[in-house]
Amino acid sequence: MLSLKQRRSLNTLLMGVLAWGVALAIFFPIFWMLLTSFKTEIDAFATPPQLFFSPTLENYTLVNERSDYLHFAWNSVVVSFGSTIIGMMLAVPAAYSMAFFETKRTKGTLLWMLSTKMLPPVGVLVPIYLLFKDTGLLDTKTGLVIIYTLINLPIMIWMAYTYFKEIPKEVLEAARMDGSTLFQEIWRVLLPMSKGGLAATVLLSLILSWNEAFWSLNLTASEAAPLTALIASYSSPEGLFWAKLSAVSTLACAPILIFGWISQKQLVRGLSFGAVK
């Protein structure tokens, strides 16, 4: 029979093993991609897969020779930051009014906004494509910013709404009594109080826009193509080149991964905002 103390430490151990297992399982594809990007094409195909091999940088050299990485990376930066900034400028006021001036229809509006995310994007591909063609937005960064803002807006409003709901209404009323204008009330009281949650919202929007592939593949050719389009260009015509594909994918997700790593403190705080307040 185990004592209570022993059982507790066994529990902790098991939970630790489980957590590490899950974390490694999630991280494994990224790890494998990184590994493959340093293999030769032949090593990349080898069965059984090799864990030890002589690393090479030839994939990275090749990718750099064949395509202008910085051009695609810049497009990714512009469209994801652009759509996130515009999205936040719309989401914060929308969430503010829904969280603090709730009406009978607020819940319905929120659900309706989220329901737009349930529609398969391919269902509206043709109309959107034609719309973009007619308005000259095809293969422009402006076009991508618009579409990314629109597809992420429901989630951003929903998240901001949830964080705002945690804030006691009286604090905003106190600001109003203290003489704040609407803008001062939001900028100097509401935003600082919900910065953790809003940082999480910003990061999520950045990641979603950065990794978005469906619209960027369909609406861009070369001028405005972001990194996801670059990756896709390595996956078809002349056959599959796993090593090069891995190299370009690594290059594509490195910036957002590093950005996420740096801001993870904010993110964790934001996601657990309600729980620890």
Added chain:
Amino acid sequence: MANLTIKNLKKSFGDIEILKGINLEIKDNEFVVFVGPSGCGKSTLLRSIAGLEEVTSGHIMLDHKEITDLAPAKRDLAMVFQSYALYPHMSVRKNMSFALELAKETKDVIGKKVAEAARILELEPLLERKPKELSGGQRQRVAIGRAIVRQPKVFLFDEPLSNLDAALRVQMRLELARLHHDLNATMIYVTHDQVEAMTLADKVVVLNQGRIEQVGTPLELYRNPANRFVAGFLGMPKMSFLPGKVTAIDASSVTVELTSGASVNLPAASEHLRKGSAVTVGVRPENIDVVEPSESSLTGYMDIAESLGSDTYCYVKTDGQETLTVRMPGNFACNYGDRIGLRLHVDECHLFDEQGNAVQKPSRMAA
């Protein structure tokens, strides 16, 4: 100067009318307490004055200037909230200086005013702390400090003490009274606690179901309640009510037969009472004596006695099945089930007609 006038103020939420026509005058430097049971509209009235609620109709005037539709920021009022509503991301100093910054005061003026408020409220050692590092009482003082620095025309308090524990509440109550005295400011204070109302107010406004039941000084309301509601609401323990019937009337008194069969003769100017009218006799715990059963026609049994040390509150069941509360000295000894007689101080009793309105006592001149 800060005279506040409220004229026929109405407020509805959807189909529900919360305020049903409020008329009120608040004079400069007055400490006015709105008191009433939950849902009587007292907080809504305060928030309407603050501008945090839009009113349905009626007028609010501050020094003869219409402020009914003005934004809260433009009214020159300060409010202390029940939950304190401090800005959690700002230090105590920032919390207090925020309004002054918004008003574009100079750094010197802000520093001076904050220092002065901090001195009055003994917050000086806490100025650099964040609200979460403060105790409930300290937070409350910061909330008051935030109001003081602005030197508003009127202070609004929304149940400011109800989140504090009992001992602290008594202490803060005294501090608020002192503050009113020192600042010489007009204050409007909402509470459901009738002790706060009695002790703090220059003028008590008793609200019930969206209407003002009575306005007056605490003692006026205690001694001459206009109706059964006010009589029952103020006073601790509550006034006891004995239903009965009028059996005889003369110029300055009325004889009432209680359900137990006992008769009492009360001084009353009773123009609209008839023989046989249903009435209620109200009597406060301090206005009843316990006597031998043979000495009084009103008799009953001792139910529960609560000994508080200074006083003993006896709950008595009369032979007519009414419950009466009697205040006796702390050393009063009695047992459950003891048979006793009760003698009412008839001059101090209150008489209410069928609608619950107080029947006037004959004026002292006539008596």
